Amino acid sequence: MTLLFRDDPYLKQAEATVVESGADGIRLDATLFYPNGGGQPGDTGRIDWEGGSVAVTDTRKAVPLVENGPDILHIVPADSPLPPPGTSVTLHLDWERRHRHMRMHTAMHLLCAVVPGAVTGGQVGAEKSRLDFDVPSASLDKDALEEKLNELIRADHPVRERTITDQEMAERPELVRTMSVQPPTGSGSVRLLQIGTDDAMVDLQPCGGTHVAHTGEIGPISIIKIENKGKQNRRVVLGFRD
Structure with a gap:
């Protein structure tokens, strides 16, 4: 996973692709959302895709699923619409x-x-x-x-x-x-x-x-x-x- 906030913590919007989505959250191939850790809360915001949108209410670290970096869960409200794997999405950070x-x-x-x-x-x-x-x-x-x-x-x-x-x-x-x-x-x-x-x-x-x-x-x-x-x-x- 590419951690976009590492290279640019001022990045407010970015593109990514869904790796997996389910009841525990959404996994992406890249993210600008900082996961809860080191005393700093996880980021919130929104994920948009063609025909859908979902709020990100928290961002957390999860057990790694890929070899090239940590796995991060984007937590969404229960029963929210979810983008299927392979979907291109746009990430919007709650910048304020x-x-x-x-x-x-x-x-x-x-x-x-x-x-x-x-x-x-x-x-x-x-x-x-x-x-x-x-x-x-x-x-x-x-x-x-x-x-x-x-x-x-x-x-x-x-x-x-x-x-x-x-x-x-x-x-x-x-x-x-x-x-x-x-x-x-x-x-x-x-x-x-x-x-x-x-x-x-x-x-x-x-x-x-x-x-x-x-x-x-x-x-x-x-x-x-x-x-x-x-x-x-x-x-x-x-x-x-x-």
Whole structure:
């Protein structure tokens, strides 16, 4: 399967061919829909074909059926019309929702840059998101964090994906910020998200989600609250100001 969102996360419409369709969803030979994973929700939108249309209510990873890539299920409402295998279809992404996920996910990477502790959990949302950190509460000042976060956003740092080999990843354990989840290895390379330039790095860590191209695109962010979730586990909840 060709993952079109990997090459261009700004792609809003694309053509594909149905591989299989049934009660569990629709499988395609290519998709621009991001599947639920890494704390980022699955994309929604619509699939059109000659004589039919169906809403995509979720996108999830499934057991691979093909050798050249992961299998992705496009979830549709029960009893919806389904395009048969071999049908040419047009994919329409719910762009506004995806773009909010991209903005928020990038903001969460910036939050990692201003909070020194390891990440113990997180969830991306279109309206608000959260990251949990292994830090004492005294080290997190809500107003100071919010100002640092928005300063990085206003600086409009470049954001790009890069890859390193599995061996390089093993030799650089400091890149992994999450305590509970390790980056997937075994394919020969690991995808990293880099914020900033090579000589002025803001953040660099493994991530397979979708992100904006520059931090300025995020827009102003508010830290809604900081919650105590354990002895040294602090939850930081983010939201858009718009």
